[in-house]
Amino acid sequence: MTASWHYYLQKKGEAPEWPYTIRYGEEQEIECDVLVIGGGIAGCWAAISAARNGAKVALVEKGDIIRSGSGGPGCDHWCDCPANPISKVDPDEWAQQMMTPFGNGIGTQIQCRENYDTLLEYEQMGAKIRDDKDEYIEVEGRDEKTKFMASPRQNKNHTTNTVLRVWGTTFKPSLKKECQRLGVKVFNRVMVTSLLTEGGLQGARVVGATGFNNRTGEFMIFKAKATILCTAGNTTLYLLNTELAGYNTFGSRNNCGGGFAMAWRAGAELTLMEVTTLHNIGSGFKHTWYSGAGDASYENVQLVDANGKKLPIPTQGWVDGSMPGAGKPLMGLIRDAVKRGEYALPFYGDFPGMPELESNATWNMMLREESTSRIIVDTYNEAGFNHRKHQLMSYQLLEGVSPPQWRNARMGGLVVDWDLRTSLEGLYAAGSQMFSPRDHSFCAATGRYAGRKAAAYAREAYEPKISRDQVELEKARVYAPVKRSHGIDWKELHGGIARTMQWFCGEYLTEHLLNIGLQTLKEIEEEYVPTLYAVDPHKLMRCMEDLDILTHGRIVMLASLARKASNNILNFHRIDYPQVDQVEWNKFVTLKQENGKVITGELPLNYWGDMKNNYEANNRDYKGVYNR
Amino acid sequence: MEKKKVLALPNVNAPSGPVTFNPEACKGCNNCMEVCPMDVYIPNPEKGKPPIVLHPDECWYCGCCVMACPHKGAIKFNWPLQQRGYWKDKKTGEIFRA
Numbered sequence: 001m002t003a004s005w006h007y008y009l010q011k012k013g014e015a016p017e018w019p020y021t022i023r024y025g026e027e028q029e030i031e032c033d034v035l036v037i038g039g040g041i042a043g044c045w046a047a048i049s050a051a052r053n054g055a056k057v058a059l060v061e062k063g064d065i066i067r068s069g070s071g072g073p074g075c076d077h078w079c080d081c082p083a084n085p086i087s088k089v090d091p092d093e094w095a096q097q098m099m100t101p102f103g104n105g106i107g108t109q110i111q112c113r114e115n116y117d118t119l120l121e122y123e124q125m126g127a128k129i130r131d132d133k134d135e136y137i138e139v140e141g142r143d144e145k146t147k148f149m150a151s152p153r154q155n156k157n158h159t160t161n162t163v164l165r166v167w168g169t170t171f172k173p174s175l176k177k178e179c180q181r182l183g184v185k186v187f188n189r190v191m192v193t194s195l196l197t198e199g200g201l202q203g204a205r206v207v208g209a210t211g212f213n214n215r216t217g218e219f220m221i222f223k224a225k226a227t228i229l230c231t232a233g234n235t236t237l238y239l240l241n242t243e244l245a246g247y248n249t250f251g252s253r254n255n256c257g258g259g260f261a262m263a264w265r266a267g268a269e270l271t272l273m274e275v276t277t278l279h280n281i282g283s284g285f286k287h288t289w290y291s292g293a294g295d296a297s298y299e300n301v302q303l304v305d306a307n308g309k310k311l312p313i314p315t316q317g318w319v320d321g322s323m324p325g326a327g328k329p330l331m332g333l334i335r336d337a338v339k340r341g342e343y344a345l346p347f348y349g350d351f352p353g354m355p356e357l358e359s360n361a362t363w364n365m366m367l368r369e370e371s372t373s374r375i376i377v378d379t380y381n382e383a384g385f386n387h388r389k390h391q392l393m394s395y396q397l398l399e400g401v402s403p404p405q406w407r408n409a410r411m412g413g414l415v416v417d418w419d420l421r422t423s424l425e426g427l428y429a430a431g432s433q434m435f436s437p438r439d440h441s442f443c444a445a446t447g448r449y450a451g452r453k454a455a456a457y458a459r460e461a462y463e464p465k466i467s468r469d470q471v472e473l474e475k476a477r478v479y480a481p482v483k484r485s486h487g488i489d490w491k492e493l494h495g496g497i498a499r500t501m502q503w504f505c506g507e508y509l510t511e512h513l514l515n516i517g518l519q520t521l522k523e524i525e526e527e528y529v530p531t532l533y534a535v536d537p538h539k540l541m542r543c544m545e546d547l548d549i550l551t552h553g554r555i556v557m558l559a560s561l562a563r564k565a566s567n568n569i570l571n572f573h574r575i576d577y578p579q580v581d582q583v584e585w586n587k588f589v590t591l592k593q594e595n596g597k598v599i600t601g602e603l604p605l606n607y608w609g610d611m612k613n614n615y616e617a618n619n620r621d622y623k624g625v626y627n628r
Numbered sequence: 629m630e631k632k633k634v635l636a637l638p639n640v641n642a643p644s645g646p647v648t649f650n651p652e653a654c655k656g657c658n659n660c661m662e663v664c665p666m667d668v669y670i671p672n673p674e675k676g677k678p679p680i681v682l683h684p685d686e687c688w689y690c691g692c693c694v695m696a697c698p699h700k701g702a703i704k705f706n707w708p709l710q711q712r713g714y715w716k717d718k719k720t721g722e723i724f725r726a
Contacts, residue, residue, distance in 0.1 A: 003649045003669075003678045006640050013633065016680060019670045063665030067692035072665055169695070189667070214667065243641060243685045252666060252688035308718075352718045375691020376713075379705050383726040385715050390724070393714035538667055538683070 018536050023218035024482055025475070032058040032185065033458040034451070035224035037192045037209060038259065040069020041440055042431025042447030043230030044175035045118070049451025050228070051182040055458050058222055059179060060211060062254055062541065064188040066176045070232060070251045070432075075168025075440040076371040077151055078129070080108075083116035083624075086143045086150060086161045092612040094162060101569050101586065101605060102272060102411075104436035106418060107446050109611040111438065115445040117624040119166070122444075125174040128167035128369075139361040140318055141165075149365070152300055152321035165361075167369045168440070189215050191541045192258070193478055193548075195227065195266040195427065200470030202593055203267035206427040207464030210474050217482070217537035219475060223466055225458035228428040228450050231259035233410040233437065234552055238279065238506070240498045241491065256545040257552035259433045263414055264555055269423035269592040271603065272435045273412035273559035275570050276505070278402055300362055302353055303394055306344035335397055346398055348391035356388065363387040405502035409556055411436055411570075415590060418608065418618040419457070420450040423592065426461065428454045435588070452622075480532070481543045487531030490542040496524055497550050505557050510576045517557050521550060555591065562589050562600045643708035646687040647694065649678035653702035660693035660703055669693075678702075 009015055034050040036043050039061025047059040061068055081087065082094035089097075095112035099105055123129045130147040131137075141150035141158070149165040150158070179186055192211035198204040208223040234257030236242070242253045260270060300317035304310055311334065314320045337343050351359045364387075368377040385392070413435035414422045422429050430450035431443035504517025529547065534540035565585035566573045573580075588603040608614060646668065647660075656676040661669035666686045669679040689708070697703045707713075712726045 003647070003672075003681050004640070004644055004684065005680055005682050006637060006644070008672075008680050009637065010635060013635070016670065016673050019673070063667070064662055067663050067690070067696070068665040073690045073692055073695070241685075243643070252690070253686055254665060346714075348716055350718075372690065375689070375694055375705050378691075378694075379707055380713060380715070380726055384724060385726070389717060389719065390715045391718050393716065542686075 020215040020537070022537070023213070023216040024479060024537075025219065027219045027221060029221045029223065030058050030185070030187075031223045032056045033225050034058075034454050035208060035222045035227045036060065036451070037227065037229050038069070038231035038431075038433075039063075039065035039186070039188070040230065040232060040431065040443070041071040041075075041172075041175075042433070042443040042450075043069070043228070044172075044179060045444045045447030046228045046230055046428075046430055046451035046454070047184045048175065048178050048182060049448040050455040050458075051179075051184050051451075053452050053455035055226075055455040057182075057184045058187065058224070059184050060187045060190050060192050060209070060220075060222065062189065062191045062214060065172070065179065065186055067172050068254070069172075070255065071168075071372075071440045071443065072172050073169065073372040074370060074374060075166055075171050077153060077439075078115070078119055078164040078166045078441050079153070079439050080111055080162055081115050081119065081164055081441060082112050082160075082162045083114075084119070084148065084161070084164060085146055086148055088158075089160050089162060094160075095611055099611075102275075102436060102588070104434055104438075105606060105608045105611050106416060106420070107434055107436070107438065107442060109615045110449050111442045111445045113615060114449060114622075114624055115441040118441065118445045118448050119164070121448075122171060122174060125178045127170040127174040129164070136357075136361050136365060139357050149361075151366075152316065152318045154321060155318070156321040157318065165366055165370055167365075168371055169369055169374050187211075187220065189213055190220055191544060192222075192231075193262065193544050194470075194474045195262045196221075196223075196466050196470055197266050197424075198465065198467075200467035200473075202265070202595060203424065205425040205464075206266060207466060209262070210471060210478075212478055212537070212540070214537050214541040217540065219478070221466065221471060223464055224426075225461040225464055226426050226428060226454040228430060228447075228454050229259045229263060229414065229422075229433045230430050230447060230450075231433060233257065233408075233413070233432040234260070234549065235279075235408055235410070236494070236498075237409050237549055237553055237556070238276070238405065238407040238498055238501050240495050253542075253545075256549050257409070258545060258548040259429075260413070260555065261548035261551035263422065263424075263427070263429075263433075264551060264593060266424060266427070267593050268427060269415045269590050269601070270412060270435070270555065270559075271415050271588040271590045272570075273409070273555045273591060274563045274572060274589070275411040276407040276409045276556065277411070277571060278404060279406040279408045299366065300354070300358060301349040301351060303347050303396075304350045304353070304391070305347055308350075309343060311343065311347060331396070338397060347394040347396055349394055350391050351387040352389055352391065359387050404507035407501075407506060409552065412556070412559070413437060415588070415603065418614055419453040420446060421453065421457075426457070426464070428457075478540075478544065480530075481534040482537075482540055484531065484533035485535070487533045488528050489533065490539060490546050493524070493528060493532060493543075493546045494549065496528065497521070497546065497553055500524070501553050501556070505553070505560055509560055509572070509574045511561060514557050514561050518554065521554050521557070525550060558598055559589065559591055562591060641685040643706075643710075644681075644684045645706050646681065646684050646689060646708070648704045648706050650701050650704070651678060653699050654678040655699055655702070657698065659696045659698060663692050663696040665690070665692070
């Protein structure tokens with residue numbers, strides 16, 4: 001039976017009433033030592049860690065922390081874990097090796113030093129990280145002593161063992177339980193819309209935040225000695241709508257760059273905001289789940305053509321575990337060969353061609369227990385798929401390539417120091433909120449680290465004071481859409497912003513195009529935003545998200561104007577500055593606001609100094625499993 | 629044909645049914661609703677009945693609602709038509725679709 005609203009309406013003859021008591025304008029004020037904004041992986045870890053360090057913690061989340069965030073359904077491999085006991089590499093050397101130009105040296109060092117400690121704590125909270133029930137004995141990569149299962153990823157011929165297979169579906173509920181056990185005050189279904197600063201001034205110490213409940217509309221004021229931003233990046237900036245997003249966005253509509261927007265308004269410094277990349281996995285209009293070939297989820301599975309002929313695409317398994325997937329040149333050659341009749345479409349992942357132990361481990365453990373794909377595996381299984389008999393279709397070539405206008409803007413973020421403090425006093429950042437973020441274990445380890453540092457700051461910090469004027473201004477901004485009953489709705493606003501980004505800040509970058517884009521966003525803000533309307537608190541949340549998306553889009557355009565050079569590593573090509581990889585532009589370009597004026601700056605690519613020495617100098621009291 | 633009152637309704641969002649419910653098995657506990665990160669559901673005004681899918685257009689098909697259901701067979705993941713997967717029997721060559 002469908003349970004749609006339309007079905008209900010037809011049956012009952014009237015729409016159901018909004019199920020929650022409306023509390024527009026009513027206020028709730030909360031005081032805490034550490035406020036964590038965003039309850040995904042980084043946020044839950046930050047809250048737990050701050051609470052363990054003695055802080056009174058409030059954790060605010062738009063959904064419910066039990067499954068919210070990009071890592072809510074699961075964790076696709078515990079990557080870059082060189083401190084684990086079966087690892088064959090040195091953590092500090094591995095951190096160096098993982099560093100790419102424009103990477104995040106601070107976060108990467110923290111990940112490599114502390115994510116094994118983080119993983120062990122997951123286990124203490126009840127999450128499953130090893131094959132303790134002996135279900136996968138003799139599977140390649142399994143260690144009998146520790147019962148850890150190494151993944152073939154970055155592990156050609158077992159030379160590294162830095163990536164572990166984990167039971168990621170157990171992770172998020174264990175974090176919620178631990179938050180509750182520690183007395184973290186969790187505010188589910190609350191969207192934070194602004195940071196509060198001392199005296200309401202841009203660039204001053206951050207003293208809390210405001211938000212509203214997306215079911216009741218109640219206004220929330222959080223007063224905090226320290227605040228940690230842990231919201232998501234933005235996966236929707238360039239996508240016109242949500243309807244066909246399906247699985248493949250690798251992030252939900254909730255990921256809307258809200259943290260960047262509120263940090264920008266508060267005066268924090270951001271970097272790499274100009275970097276946007278092709279949305280290969282995840283436009284959602286593509287069939288990307290298990291399109292195979294280059295999709296790491298097909299790890300260890302041979303791709304074959306319709307006649308069973310092996311394709312020359314790395315399996316990313318034990319014999320070629322350090323190889324990247326099929327890149328553009330290789331896929332181009334295969335495409336030509338298909339047209340000549342040398343390979344027959346469609347392609348398949350040849351699960352039955354694998355040794356039984358390995359296909360069991362890939363299908364039942366890696367894809368079902370570990371990752372965000374459990375529901376997909378269950379759906380296939382229920383429909384009759386049997387990985388011992390059946391080959392899974394790959395949609396490579398059939399689905400075509402993503403248009404260059406479908407992009408994401410996930411590489412930019414806040415500038416942080418060795419305390420993961422941003423440029424503003426009292427404001428910390430972790431996970432996807434920092435520039436050049438990485439994966440699940442990066443978010444977990446940096447969240448945990450930021451929680452510890454913010455708690456230490458809060459112990460010494462003086463009492464915060466909130467500016468009532470700042471609260472009133474934000475209240476007026478937030479409730480404006482519910483005072484109207486017609487005008488422009490959030491979806492049309494979103495489409496307008498996304499189209500502006502696609503056309504004027506996409507594959508082709510010139511000063512002229514970017515200026516048209518900025519002018520268009522300004523017109524949208526001045527002419528259409530004042531007519532934005534919301535019929536209930538949920539749609540009000542989507543409206544406020546699109547205002548954040550608008551701000552984020554503007555920052556991306558300003559940052560694109562500020563980098564007056566092209567760069568191959570960043571895949572950033574200014575047609576009016578065609579020279580690539582000039583030495584003088586190998587730097588972070590930074591942006592912030594001072595009294596509403598945009599200030600650009602720069603930082604050297606290794607502004608954090610020596611990764612190992614500075615990590616140690618800043619963490620003398622830290623007791624982890626890994627000690628040199 | 630049975631006479632039926634016809635209401636004036638806008639088009640339905642597509643895809644509109646990310647899940648289907650079995651009203652016999654569903655106890656209306658609303659676990660699925662509380663787990664959903666997007667707030668796709670609202671509670672049914674009738675206690676004990678499956679929740680109502682109010683915002684199907686915001687679903688990202690994470691499946692957490694289905695994973696959280698304590699009543700076997702009460703809720704079923706409904707893969708959007710344009711995104712269903714195919715497979716082939718290696719021996720017979722027969723092609724199937726989820």
